[in-house]
Structure formats: structure tokens, C-alpha cells
Amino acid sequence: DAGVTQTPRHEVAEKGQTIILKCEPVSGHNDLFWYRQTKIQGLELLSYFRSKSLMEDGGAFKDRFKAEMLNSSFSTLKIQPTEPKDSAVYLCASSLTIQDTQYFGPGTRLLVL
């Protein structure tokens, strides 16, 4: 079975640009998560979808971060406009249900100049 895939693996953006990160969850999984990972803050939840419904929108990340689940097998995370402090690794994960193991994609490393 294919795992979680994320594209692109690396992204360099200028401050103020709009970038879109993509994620394909494990087939058959109902839950999808977007995280931001930095050395200082660790894993921060950005969004959580359950059966394509947005359950958690990450509070403080609402204003410039928007995740969408276009169908059960594809999700995007839009950052608009980007800021240098957004430089981090963005991880997508999926699970069968909320109580099951999360399977993580390889992540997108974003650098905002």
C-alpha cells in the first residue's frame, strides 16, 4: 500500500508569496492532519479533517493558513501571504480513525526569504 505522499519536498518562496502544499493520504484513511514542525515549537497542529470535514483549524494559524480537503484522497495547505517565520517543515499525516496510528508523509521543507 502507498503511504502518505507530499509535494513538493522542498519549496523556496519570497516573502508575501502564496504557496500551496499538497498531500495524498493513505487510501481508506478517514482522518487527515497538517502539522508544522520546527526545532523550537516541535509539532504544531494546523488542521484536522475527519471524513473531509474540518474538525480543527489550528487557532492561531487561521489567518494566513488554509487547508482544504478536495476529496478523500487529496488535500492542500495554502499559506498566503508567506512570512519568513513560516520557514519550517510541513507534515501531513493520515489515520483510519482518531484513535489509530498516524502515518506521516515525508514533509515539505519550506524556506521563506
Place this chain on the structure above:
Amino acid sequence: GDSVTQTEGLVTVTEGLPVKLNCTYQTTYLTIAFFWYVQYLNEAPQVLLKSSTDNKRTEHQGFHATLHKSSSSFHLQKSSAQLSDSALYYCALSGTGNYKYVFGAGTRLKVIA
């Protein structure tokens, strides 16, 4: 609200000696699952252990953990650390009813020769 506490940011241990990574939690929900994830350098987090049964020891890859609801703990232990165990370890819990998945801040394990 729900929370997971990993008290040590960095644990350094000599190869061959035992290691223990602490994890305590707070939750108001009865139906909960606990996880340990491991993240090796430049890789995505992956599950190491999972448990939802009180006082039952769970083992995988030489690591073990026992959920103790009486003390709200799910510590990770290994009797003999290996150089290859050097990684970032996350403790996490998930609870039904509130659809929450909470990660701790992470503990970096460094095994030295």
C-alpha cells in the same frame, strides 16, 4: 484541556545503559489511546508503540511502555540503548468524544559511545 508533558528536552545516555523517557498526561476522557512516535534525522515521525490498556506492557523494537492510568503516565524504556536509537521521540494521546490528538513537545535521545 488535554495535554501531554515530556519533561526532558534532551536525554543523553551511554550505549548499553538503560534509558527512560518520561511522559505524563492530563485528559478528561475515558476512552484514550497512547502512542510513542520516533523521528530519525531527516525522516518523518513513525509509530513505535501504541497502547490503550491500563497496566499492560507493550513492546516493540526493544522498547517498552506501560500505561498507568493511576499515575497518568506512559513512560518509554529500553534496557540497553543503542547508537541507532538516537532520535526525537514524541509521546501522544488521542481521545474519542472530542476528536483530539495531542503530541508532547518531544524528547531528543542522544546515545553516545
